[in-house]
Amino acid sequence: DAMVIQNPRYQVTQFGKPVTLSCSQTLNHNVMYWYQQKSSQAPKLLFHYYDKDFNNEADTPDNFQSRRPNTSFCFLDIRSPGLGDAAMYLCATSRDGSRGAVEQFFGPGTRLTVL
Amino acid sequence: QQQVKQSPQSLIVQKGGISIINCAYENTAFDYFPWYQQFPGKGPALLIAIRPDVSEKKEGRFTISFNKSAKQFSLHIMDSQPGDSATYFCAASISSGSARQLTFGSGTQLTVLP
Numbered sequence: 001d002a003m004v005i006q007n008p009r010y011q012v013t014q015f016g017k018p019v020t021l022s023c024s025q026t027l028n029h030n031v032m033y034w035y036q037q038k039s040s041q042a043p044k045l046l047f048h049y050y051d052k053d054f055n056n057e058a059d060t061p062d063n064f065q066s067r068r069p070n071t072s073f074c075f076l077d078i079r080s081p082g083l084g085d086a087a088m089y090l091c092a093t094s095r096d097g098s099r100g101a102v103e104q105f106f107g108p109g110t111r112l113t114v115l
Numbered sequence: 116q117q118q119v120k121q122s123p124q125s126l127i128v129q130k131g132g133i134s135i136i137n138c139a140y141e142n143t144a145f146d147y148f149p150w151y152q153q154f155p156g157k158g159p160a161l162l163i164a165i166r167p168d169v170s171e172k173k174e175g176r177f178t179i180s181f182n183k184s185a186k187q188f189s190l191h192i193m194d195s196q197p198g199d200s201a202t203y204f205c206a207a208s209i210s211s212g213s214a215r216q217l218t219f220g221s222g223t224q225l226t227v228l229p
Binding site: 090096097103107 | 149157159160164211213217219
């Protein structure tokens with residue numbers, strides 16, 4: 001089945017220790033998104049890629065970086081995690097949305113705990 | 116202008132009852148309105164979606180009602196079941212280059228009692 005896969009599902013890191021979350025997709029979608037979802041809140045967009053073109057949301061902290069080495073994979077790097085970065089991180093994909101509305105498909109998420 | 120307001124925050128319904136969740140938006144440039152269902156520890160899954168040129172869309176027990184002039188839309192779950200217990204997010208979508216910007220409502224935690 002075509003899908004969005006996130007690894008690991010659960011990640012524990014220490015305050016200030018860099019961490020990388022990964023996302024892969026078999027949908028062959030052009031666009032990949034990273035969202036942060038804190039407990040009992042809506043997902044908040046951090047950034048997205050259209051192919052290799054990176055687009056950062058204005059209020060995304062510099063602590064968050066992303067890499068997309070190819071169509072299938074996208075990584076979220078948190079350079080120095082703080083306690084406030086503990087959250088569920090969701091990866092999503094979509095086709096090119098320039099010609100109209102398209103659905104975003106979400107992965108299962110990675111739950112990040114910062115000790 | 117980018118906000119989507121969702122109510123209620125939580126909802127408790129008896130099995131077989133109707134669950135109704137309401138959303139309102141300001142930005143008339145939004146052109147796609149999906150509803151997502153999220154179970155604990157899982158990612159959001161698209162439930163049903165509507166475009167603003169349609170006033171109602173029904174898929175099984177789930178119906179979206181859309182009022183363009185009032186800038187409001189709602190999700191109705193008929194014959195609610197305990198398995199429907201989840202958090203529901205409305206969202207509004209707008210083009211952002213070749214991507215789509217999704218603005219989520221704050222979510223409604225639905226509990227269906229057996």
